[in-house]
Amino acid sequence: MxxxxxxxxxxxxxxxxxxxxxxxxxxxxxxxxxxxxLAGSPERVADVIEDWIESRAADGFNVMPPILPAQLDVFVDHVVPILQRRGLFRREYEADTLRGHYGLARPPNPHFPT
Structure with a gap:
């Protein structure tokens, strides 16, 4: 609602x-x-994303390209490397699970004791 x-x-x-x-x-x-x-060169898109992050207007983004997968590939291949060079997008993941990315402990499973 x-x-x-x-x-x-x-x-x-x-x-x-x-x-x-x-x-x-x-x-x-x-x-x-x-x-x-937002449309423009990869540098312009990265500039806007950087501005939003630095001004604390956003802490994450949903990329919704109009044509899949082609436009998503363009974003990943051209914008993400710029954001990585600027230290705004990770290069590697530190964990294998979403729970791990958030630093949450794995709850015990009574069916599979550790």
């Missing part, structure tokens, strides 16, 4: 701010589903 309400706020704010035609609104919502969109 809360997600639907926040999506409605995003859309009404977009309409109030940009006053798009119905066609323009549908085009924007169909591609990005109302989310912030």
């Amino acid at each position: 809360q997600a639907a309400q926040s999506r409605a706020v995003v859309i009404t704010d977009l309409v109030a701010r940009e006053r798009p035609t119905l066609r323009g609104l549908l085009r924007q919502l169909a591609g990005a589903r109302g989310h912030f969109t």
Whole structure:
């Protein structure tokens, strides 16, 4: 319910701010589903991501390329290396599981004692 309400706020704010035609609104919502969109060179994309991280506006990102897998490959092959050079994206994982990445202990399993 809360997600639907926040999506409605995003859309009404977009309409109030940009006053798009119905066609323009549908085009924007169909591609990005109302989310912030960014296009440009790999350096520009990395600059925006870096700015958001440094200004504490974000602590993570969901990449939603319009064409899969081609555009995701472009992001991984061209933007990620820039972010890695800047120290903003890991080069290796320190653990094998999500639990391990968060530093959480593995709970005991009564069916398989350690």
